[in-house]
Amino acid sequence: xxxxxxxxAKAYWRENIGLVLKLLAVWFLVSxxxxxxxxxxxxxxxxxxxxxxxxxxxxxxxxTFVILIFIYIKRMAALDNKYEVHED
Amino acid sequence: xxxxxxxxxxVGATFALYIAIAVWARAGSTNDFYVASGGVHPVMNGxxxxxxxxxxxxxxxMAGIISFAGYDGSVYLxxxxxxxxxxxxxxxxxxxxxxxxxxxxxxxDRYYSQxxxxxxxICAILISFTYIAGQMRGVGVVFSRxxxxxxxxxxxxxxxxxxxYTVLGGMKGITYTQVAQYCVLxxxxxxxxxxxxxxxxxxxxxxxGFGATIAEGxxxxxxxxxxxxxxxxxxLGLAAYTEGLRSKVDVFAITCALMVGTAGLPxxxxxxxxxxxxxxARRSAGWALVFISVVYLTAPSIAAFAKVNLINTINGxxxxxxxxxxxxxxxxxxxxxxxxxxxxxxxxxxxFYSGDERNEMTVDRDIMVLANPEIADLPAWVVALVAAxxxxxxxxxxxxxxxxxxxxxxxxxxxxxxxxxxxxxxELMWARVAAGLAVALSTWxxxxxxxxxxxxxxxxxxxxxxxxxxxxxLGIFYKRMNSAGAIAGMLVGxxxxxxxxxxxxxxxxxANTPDNWWFGISPEGIGTLGMVFNFIVAYVVHKxxxxxxxxxxxxxxxIRYPKGAGGATGH
Numbered sequence: 178x179x180x181x182x183x184x185x186a187k188a189y190w191r192e193n194i195g196l197v198l199k200l201l202a203v204w205f206l207v208s209x210x211x212x213x214x215x216x217x218x219x220x221x222x223x224x225x226x227x228x229x230x231x232x233x234x235x236x237x238x239x240x241t242f243v244i245l246i247f248i249y250i251k252r253m254a255a256l257d258n259k260y261e262v263h264e265d
Numbered sequence: 266x267x268x269x270x271x272x273x274x275x276v277g278a279t280f281a282l283y284i285a286i287a288v289w290a291r292a293g294s295t296n297d298f299y300v301a302s303g304g305v306h307p308v309m310n311g312x313x314x315x316x317x318x319x320x321x322x323x324x325x326x327m328a329g330i331i332s333f334a335g336y337d338g339s340v341y342l343x344x345x346x347x348x349x350x351x352x353x354x355x356x357x358x359x360x361x362x363x364x365x366x367x368x369x370x371x372x373x374d375r376y377y378s379q380x381x382x383x384x385x386x387i388c389a390i391l392i393s394f395t396y397i398a399g400q401m402r403g404v405g406v407v408f409s410r411x412x413x414x415x416x417x418x419x420x421x422x423x424x425x426x427x428x429x430y431t432v433l434g435g436m437k438g439i440t441y442t443q444v445a446q447y448c449v450l451x452x453x454x455x456x457x458x459x460x461x462x463x464x465x466x467x468x469x470x471x472x473x474g475f476g477a478t479i480a481e482g483x484x485x486x487x488x489x490x491x492x493x494x495x496x497x498x499x500x501l502g503l504a505a506y507t508e509g510l511r512s513k514v515d516v517f518a519i520t521c522a523l524m525v526g527t528a529g530l531p532x533x534x535x536x537x538x539x540x541x542x543x544x545x546a547r548r549s550a551g552w553a554l555v556f557i558s559v560v561y562l563t564a565p566s567i568a569a570f571a572k573v574n575l576i577n578t579i580n581g582x583x584x585x586x587x588x589x590x591x592x593x594x595x596x597x598x599x600x601x602x603x604x605x606x607x608x609x610x611x612x613x614x615x616x617f618y619s620g621d622e623r624n625e626m627t628v629d630r631d632i633m634v635l636a637n638p639e640i641a642d643l644p645a646w647v648v649a650l651v652a653a654x655x656x657x658x659x660x661x662x663x664x665x666x667x668x669x670x671x672x673x674x675x676x677x678x679x680x681x682x683x684x685x686x687x688x689x690x691x692e693l694m695w696a697r698v699a700a701g702l703a704v705a706l707s708t709w710x711x712x713x714x715x716x717x718x719x720x721x722x723x724x725x726x727x728x729x730x731x732x733x734x735x736x737x738x739l740g741i742f743y744k745r746m747n748s749a750g751a752i753a754g755m756l757v758g759x760x761x762x763x764x765x766x767x768x769x770x771x772x773x774x775x776a777n778t779p780d781n782w783w784f785g786i787s788p789e790g791i792g793t794l795g796m797v798f799n800f801i802v803a804y805v806v807h808k809x810x811x812x813x814x815x816x817x818x819x820x821x822x823x824i825r826y827p828k829g830a831g832g833a834t835g836h
Binding site: 179180186189190193194197200201204208209212213214216220224225226227228231232234235236238239240242243245246247249250253254257260261262263264 | 331336339342343346347349350351353354355358472473476477478489490491507508513516517520521524542543544547548550551554555558561562565742822825826827828829830
């Protein structure tokens with residue numbers, strides 16, 4: 178057991194899941210939300226010459242995905258340190 | 266120097282480079298052959314994963330499909346990048362901590378069942394095989410154009426090269442070669458895109474260029490490029506470029522199948538076993554997506570530029586048609602491969618492209634990226650460079666896939682299941698035999714494909730989504746899930762998805778219309794439904810048969826934090 182107690186192990190996992198769910202909510206919003214479900218409504222706005230919904234489907238969602246993963250890497254590293262379960 | 270000579274030189278030079286790296290890093294032991302001894306830096310691994318990932322489908326076919334499908338093509342862009350978020354957040358770190366070579370190893374051990382392992386192996390072979398069939402077609406398109414031969418001959422030449430290439434090296438050779446291949450393919454993708462963007466819109470960045478206004482001296486100058494494209498499409502009886510035709514449900518389902526499939530693809534997952542630490546597995550996924558995005562953010566711009574250029578050169582700036590006698594060189598070059606044809610229906614000697622009865626051209630979508638630099642009249646070395654990039658993309662992915670197929674047969678099926686006593690040497694030999702068989706079969710499918718490269722590849726993702734993804738996710742996040750549930754789920758998922766695809770693509774292709782599809786979901790997107798069935802069946806069967814044993818639940822607990830991750834082991 179890497180954790181000092183059962184409670185710490187549970188708390189670590191809870192924080193981990195919380196972070197993942199938050200990031201996945203954004204992931205869902207930019208792709209399925211802006212890029213597919215709301216695309217027609219967003220297309221009435223223009224963004225640098227693109228219809229906004231179209232831009233999210235072909236550019237914006239991808240850019241957001243990259244940012245999400247790097248936030249995850251950073252936050253998980255902090256979490257591992259906090260609970261002292263990082264690798265040596 | 267003409268295009269063909271330059272192509273020989275550039276493709277030849279890049280080849281020499283890959284082979285040199287493969288020989289230098291030649292696999293000595295089975296451990297090296299499979300996972301490069303777990304010693305690859307995250308940025309390098311990210312780059313290699315990107316090359317592994319970006320196949321002929323991404324490089325050659327995707328922009329072409331977007332070019333013809335417009336907004337509908339977004340499913341590939343979002344699907345094939347969004348999957349990396351799932352991979353990084355939900356799979357890679359845990360599978361790395363688990364520390365086995367292959368996905369079937371994980372399934373077999375997590376579900377403490379030889380049967381589960383065997384089913385997983387069969388799924389892995391099926392998925393990789395579907396995927397590689399698409400690649401062979403892609404290689405064939407490249408070779409047929411530049412050697413000026415029929416597409417079938419092109420596929421055959423490509424297959425021979427891919428085979429020798431994979432058998433020479435193993436994963437280690439592949440990892441470093443793939444880094445080189447990424448550089449070649451990204452460079453080859455960006456250079457023509459930048460050239461064309463500057464020419465069409467005056468923007469250096471193609472990503473902003475395709476949203477900008479058309480530059481002076483180009484047909485439609487002063488208008489927004491996408492608005493012009495929508496206008497042209499309407500005049501020619503095609504769907505509006507920025508809107509598309511597919512139903513929302515179908516777009517949703519295809520995007521989901523591609524995303525989830527990405528996270529379940531065995532040849533991508535195995536990449537994350539090759540890094541030394543759990544933390545590196547997360548970083549590898551992040552870097553892989555950075556390198557992939559370089560190409561994926563460029564693809565839609567190439568698609569839009571290519572479409573405008575195609576219409577301009579074939580129909581002329583006034584949309585009246587261009588005389589065949591005066592057709593540019595590229596039209597005639599591609600005619601030799603049979604991938605462009607012109608039929609003078611109204612007998613006026615002029616070519617015309619449209620979406621209605623005036624149309625006289627058939628243009629294979631898979632040629633758009635390769636023909637694009639020629640259409641835009643770029644220097645010959647750029648055209649040659651793109652050919653080299655296409656070969657790099659197809660080779661790197663095929664090699665990775667062949668490796669999964671050969672590993673599955675020699676390691677998972679023989680060593681772990683049927684013939685546990687074979688030596689390392691015999692195992693390696695069987696790996697090569699399996700690779701050979703896989704190449705032969707996929708060559709046949711490359712010559713007789715059931716769709717465009719990217720579509721064939723999409724089926725592989727559907728199968729991965731419907732089989733592996735739920736089993737792995739439940740294996741990590743639901744520790745009580747038992748073997749009976751996982752096995753039933755995988756079987757239902759893959760059989761359902763495979764039957765749906767086979768029915769609409771092979772048994773009854775005439776019925777392949779939205780009216781006949783379940784819930785309006787096309788065969789490309791059906792993996793999403795297969796995945797849902799898999800989850801439901803797994804849960805219900807688990808409830809009926811009880812929790813996984815205590816030892817397994819403890820094992821799952823232990824993969825949930827990074828501390829104590831050792832190197833990957835297979836024995």
